Amino acid sequence: xxxxxxxxxxxxxxxxxxxxxxxxxxxxxxxxxxxxxxxxxxxxxxxxxxxxxxxxxxxxxxxxxxxxxxxxxxxxxxxxxxxxxxxxxxxxxxxxxxxxxxxxxxxxxxxxxxxxxxxxxxxxxxxxxxxxxxxxxxxxxxxxxxxxxxxxxxxxxxxxxxxxxxxxxxxxxxxxxxxxxxxxxxxxxxxxxxxxxxxxxxxxxxxxxxxxxxxxxxxxxxxxxxxxxxxxxxxxxxxxxxxxxxxxxxxxxxxxxxxxxxxxxxxxxxxxxxxxxxxxxxxxxxxxxxxxxxxxxxxxxxxxxxxxxxxxxxxx
Ligand code: SF4
Numbered sequence: 001x002x003x004x005x006x007x008x009x010x011x012x013x014x015x016x017x018x019x020x021x022x023x024x025x026x027x028x029x030x031x032x033x034x035x036x037x038x039x040x041x042x043x044x045x046x047x048x049x050x051x052x053x054x055x056x057x058x059x060x061x062x063x064x065x066x067x068x069x070x071x072x073x074x075x076x077x078x079x080x081x082x083x084x085x086x087x088x089x090x091x092x093x094x095x096x097x098x099x100x101x102x103x104x105x106x107x108x109x110x111x112x113x114x115x116x117x118x119x120x121x122x123x124x125x126x127x128x129x130x131x132x133x134x135x136x137x138x139x140x141x142x143x144x145x146x147x148x149x150x151x152x153x154x155x156x157x158x159x160x161x162x163x164x165x166x167x168x169x170x171x172x173x174x175x176x177x178x179x180x181x182x183x184x185x186x187x188x189x190x191x192x193x194x195x196x197x198x199x200x201x202x203x204x205x206x207x208x209x210x211x212x213x214x215x216x217x218x219x220x221x222x223x224x225x226x227x228x229x230x231x232x233x234x235x236x237x238x239x240x241x242x243x244x245x246x247x248x249x250x251x252x253x254x255x256x257x258x259x260x261x262x263x264x265x266x267x268x269x270x271x272x273x274x275x276x277x278x279x280x281x282x283x284x285x286x287x288x289x290x291x292x293x294x295x296x297x298x299x300x301x302x303x304x305x306x307x308x309x310x311x312x313x314x315x316x
Pocket of ligand 1: 117119120121122128129130131132137138139140141156157158159201
C-alpha cells in the first residue's frame with residue numbers, strides 16, 4: 001500500500017476544504033471498498049479525510065412527507081429502520097440482499113452508492129483496464145464476460161455497477177444531496193448521478209472533485225407491492241448476475257429498475273407503460289439496444305423470467 005496522510009474532519013466545510021488543500025485527497029467513511037482498493041494500489045490517495053465524525057448519521061422525516069437519510073447511516077441501520085421497512089420496503093430488501101452482515105454494519109449510504117465495479121480485470125493490476133489506467137485497454141472485452149454489462153457499455157468498458165441499494169434508490173426516485181468544494185450545495189436526482197462509460201470509464205458519477213454526499217432523500221411513499229429479486233451464482237455474499245427492483249400498484253402500473261446489467265442502475269420509464277401487458281412487453285422495451293457477449297447473452301431471457309416472477313409475486 002502507498003503511504004498516505006490522514007485527518008478527521010470536524011465539520012462538512014472542513015472536509016471539503018481538505019480536498020482542495022491537499023492534492024489527491026479522498027473521503028473515507030466505512031472503507032469497505034476503498035481500503036481493499038488501496039491495498040491493491042488501485043486507489044492511491046495521498047490523503048484520507050475521515051468523515052465518520054460528521055453528523056450525517058440520522059434518518060429524519062422530510063418536510064414533503066419523504067425521508068432524509070444521512071450519508072453516514074449504515075446499511076444495517078437503514079434496512080432495519082421501521083419507516084423504511086413500512087414505506088420503502090424495496091430499499092430494505094435490496095440492502096439485505098447485498099454484501100454480508102458484517103459489511104452492512106460498516107458500509108454507509110453514500111459509500112454504497114459510490115462503490116466501484118467488481119470487474120475482475122479492474123482488480124487485477126497485471127491486466128489492462130481503461131477504468132483503472134485510462135488508455136490502457138479493456139481486458140474484459142474478449143475475456144471472461146459472464147458478469148459484465150449488456151446495456152449502455154462502450155468499446156472502452158463493459159463493467160457493471162455492483163450496488164443493490166442503488167437499484168432500489170433509482171426505482172424510488174431518490175435525490176442525492178451534496179456539498180461542493182466551493183461551499184455550494186446541490187441536489188442531484190439519482191437518475192443523473194451515474195454516467196455511462198463512454199470513452200472515459202474512469203469517471204463514474206457526475207460529482208465534481210471534492211464534492212461530498214451529505215444525504216439521500218426519498219420522496220413521499222408511493223405504496224404498491226415492492227419487490228427486489230436478485231439472481232446470483234450463490235445464495236449470499238455475491239453480486240447480482242441480474243436483479244429486478246419493482247414497485248407494482250394494484251392497477252398493474254408501476255416502476256422497474258435493473259441491476260447487474262449496466263454501468264449504472266438501469267431504468268427506462270417508457271418501458272413501465274408496458275407493465276399491464278406483462279414481462280415480455282416490458283423486457284422488450286427495457287432491453288432495447290442490448291449488446292450482450294456470447295458469455296452473458298443468458299442475461300436477456302433471465303431478466304424477462306425474473307421480471308415475470310416478480311410480477312406474479314406482486315399479483316399474489
Ligand atoms: Fe476495466 Fe471496464 Fe474493461 Fe473491466 S470492463 S477491464 S473495469 S475497462
